[in-house]
Amino acid sequence: MVITFLVLLAVLMLVGTPIFIALAGSVTVAMGSFSHIPLAIVAERLFAGLDKFPLMAIPFFILTGSLMSAGGLSQRIIRLANLLVGRFTGGMGMTAVSASMFFGAISGSSPATVVSVGSLLYPAMRKEGYSGQFSIGVLVSAGSLGIIIPPSVVMIVYAAVTGVSVGALFMAGVGAGLLYAACLLPYCWYRAKKDGVTPVEPPSWGEVLTGFKDASWGLGVPLVVLGGIYLGIFTPTEAAAVSVIYALLVSALIYREKSFAELFQSMIEAATTTAQVMIILAAASVLAWFLSSNGLAAMLANAILSLSENPYHIFLLINVTVLIAGMFLDASSIMVILAPLFYTVGMRVGIDPVHLGAVLTVNGAIGMFTPPFGLNLFVAGTINGVDYVQAVRGALPFIGIALFALILLTYIPAISMWLPNMVYGG
Numbered sequence: 001m002v003i004t005f006l007v008l009l010a011v012l013m014l015v016g017t018p019i020f021i022a023l024a025g026s027v028t029v030a031m032g033s034f035s036h037i038p039l040a041i042v043a044e045r046l047f048a049g050l051d052k053f054p055l056m057a058i059p060f061f062i063l064t065g066s067l068m069s070a071g072g073l074s075q076r077i078i079r080l081a082n083l084l085v086g087r088f089t090g091g092m093g094m095t096a097v098s099a100s101m102f103f104g105a106i107s108g109s110s111p112a113t114v115v116s117v118g119s120l121l122y123p124a125m126r127k128e129g130y131s132g133q134f135s136i137g138v139l140v141s142a143g144s145l146g147i148i149i150p151p152s153v154v155m156i157v158y159a160a161v162t163g164v165s166v167g168a169l170f171m172a173g174v175g176a177g178l179l180y181a182a183c184l185l186p187y188c189w190y191r192a193k194k195d196g197v198t199p200v201e202p203p204s205w206g207e208v209l210t211g212f213k214d215a216s217w218g219l220g221v222p223l224v225v226l227g228g229i230y231l232g233i234f235t236p237t238e239a240a241a242v243s244v245i246y247a248l249l250v251s252a253l254i255y256r257e258k259s260f261a262e263l264f265q266s267m268i269e270a271a272t273t274t275a276q277v278m279i280i281l282a283a284a285s286v287l288a289w290f291l292s293s294n295g296l297a298a299m300l301a302n303a304i305l306s307l308s309e310n311p312y313h314i315f316l317l318i319n320v321t322v323l324i325a326g327m328f329l330d331a332s333s334i335m336v337i338l339a340p341l342f343y344t345v346g347m348r349v350g351i352d353p354v355h356l357g358a359v360l361t362v363n364g365a366i367g368m369f370t371p372p373f374g375l376n377l378f379v380a381g382t383i384n385g386v387d388y389v390q391a392v393r394g395a396l397p398f399i400g401i402a403l404f405a406l407i408l409l410t411y412i413p414a415i416s417m418w419l420p421n422m423v424y425g426g
Contacts (some may be wrong), residue, residue, distance in 0.1 A: 002208050005030035005290070019333050020283035027290045042286055049285020050278060054160045055239060058277055060240030061151045063130035063270040064221060065107030067247040072257035073218040077102045080211040087202035092125045093134070093188030097142040101181050102215075104146035105222035108153045109273075111379040114143030118383045129197045136386050137394025140376040141402060142184060144365035147331055149177035151225050151240065154364055157281065157335040158357045161288070166236040167229045171281070171419040172178045172358040174226075180362060183405040187397065193348040217250045226289070230423055233257040249279075277332055284336030301344045311349050315410050318342050319357075319363060323403075326367015330375055334364050358416040362409055366402045367394045 005026050012022035028042050081098035085091050099117045107113055118139040147154040150170035152348045159166040192199075203211075204237040224246055234242065251263060258266075291300075308314060322342075325334050339360060346356045369376040371392045380391040409415050 002035060013328070019329065020279045023280075023287045023337075024268055025399050026221055026290055027286050031290075032302050034092040041289075045286045047283040047288045049282045049288075052160050053319040054156055054166050055278070055281065056153075057156050057166065057240035058153055059270070060237075060244050061108045061153060061156070062273050062277075063267060064151075064240070064243040064247045065109055065264060066266040066270040066273075067244070067251050068106050068218055068221065069103075069112060069116050070251065070258050070263060072251075073106065073215070074103065074120060075214040076211075076218055078117060078120050079293055080215040083203050083208050083211040085201055088189070089190035089199050090185075090190070090192030091199050092121070092130060092197075092199070094185055096121050096125070096138045097145075097181050097184045097188065100139075100142035100145045101149055102219065102348045104143075104149040104177070105151075106218065107146055108151045110144045110146040110365065110380045111375055113146035114140055114376050114379050115382060116123045117143065118380065122383050122386065126224035129195060130192070132385070132390060133394035134191050134195070135394070136380055136383070136391050136397075137398050138184065139383075140190060140369040140374075140380050140391055140395050141398035142181070143376050143379075144368040144402075145180060147368070148173055148180055148365050150174065150222070151236075151243075152361065153277065154331045154335055154361050155357060156236075157277075157332050157358060158339050160281065161284070161336055161339050162353060162357070164343075164357055168420040169357045169361075170226065170229065170236065170259055171423050172354050172416040173361065174419050175361055176358045176409055177414045179409055180365070180402065180405045182406075183401050184398065187401055207256060217254050220244060220250075280333055281336055284333075287337065290339055301348070304341075304345050305348060309349050311346075311351050312349065312411065314345060314349050315359070318346075319359070319406060319410060321377070322360060322363035323366060323370070326364060326374075327370050328373050329367070331361070331364025331367060333358065335365070348412060352413065352417065354420050355413045355417055359406070359410050360400075366406065368401065370399060371395070377387065 005072065008029055009022055009026040024042060024046065028039060031037055032039055058328060078095065078099045081102060081126060082095040085094040085098055088094060096117060099121065100113050103116055105114050122135050122139060126132060150173040152173055155169040155173060156166055158164065159169055221243050225243050228234045228239045228242065229236055251258065252260065322334060322338060325338065342356065342360065343353060346353060368374050371377060377391045377395065380386050381388055
């Protein structure tokens with residue numbers, strides 16, 4: 001039965017079948033062919049996989065990002081980022097990284113960050129003299145910060161399948177995101193020097209203060225979420241609900257750049273995105289039950305541990321596996337399929353589950369712009385003047401930089417763990 005399942009799963013994924021059909025369908029066929037267990041258990045596991053309190057935060061955070069993006073926040077964030085770092089050599093590239101980090105703290109989505117920031121910055125970077133490949137490369141790579149910087153939908157998925165604290169994961173994402181962004185900035189300076197791009201005149205303090213004032217309402221979202229969690233005012237799920245109310249009030253009553261009909265359309269888009277994430281989680285619940293009930297999960301864990309029980313070696317194996325998976329799957333799918341297995345292995349060799357979650361998230365972020373199926377590479381095609389081949393060529397140098405950041409994060413746990421340890425007392 002297990003062999004039939006594995007073969008069918010591989011075939012369905014190779015032919016491009018939607019991931020939720022490949023997961024649940026292969027389990028259903030294998031059970032129907034070789035087991036006497038009623039197939040109704042598949043439907044039961046589909047619903048049980050969604051009956052988890054942390055998952056309630058996902059639709060709220062997705063809706064928050066959609067509302068703020070539609071409400072005119074993108075332009076304000078980019079202007080503020082440019083005022084802060086645009087004066088330096090490579091300032092426009094640094095602006096792309098900084099703006100992606102700010103926007104990621106609101107949207108929690110990598111593709112949304114690429115589109116929102118890239119549609120405005122790509123023409124500006126080309127006008128300033130940056131090459132097309134570098135311009136799109138920095139946008140697709142920095143856009144992946146959207147799933148590292150909290151609030152992160154991918155981290156919520158990891159928490160749901162492993163039981164790790166969402167709040168602790170969000171805190172770990174702060175250190176991981178800052179490291180990731182810091183590794184991208186020097187390359188922006190180098191390419192600007194190489195391409196002969198001259199920095200712009202620095203803005204006045206008055207312009208900087210105006211930029212902060214203009215973007216302050218939008219930047220309040222991560223303060224509300226992380227501040228509320230840090231101070232113990234509400235749980236991460238409650239923080240997500242509060243962020244929706246905050247985003248709706250700011251978009252409708254303060255920025256007022258969109259009509260209520262346009263804001264309602266953003267709600268429909270958020271509902272569609274939520275449904276896509278949730279159906280994958282439901283199907284993954286079926287897979288997890290199937291693997292555990294047939295002893296395959298334990299067998300895989302023992303097979304990994306038979307190679308080595310050294311945490312450094314285990315982390316190397318985890319990173320290589322997830323990076324390869326990231327070439328073909330999105331980060332959320334990777335989490336629901338591989339995170340439970342690696343969580344079990346990590347606990348047996350003494351790897352902190354919060355640190356593991358941060359490392360897996362960064363792995364997933366790298367996969368977002370790794371060919372052949374990195375989602376950011378396809379999303380970049382919606383930006384005028386960009387095609388898939390150009391996006392791939394531009395992303396290649398940044399893949400190397402991101403791998404360097406991943407190595408530092410993996411083998412220096414303090415980078416991601418200093419804030420969770422401070423907030424949660426170790």
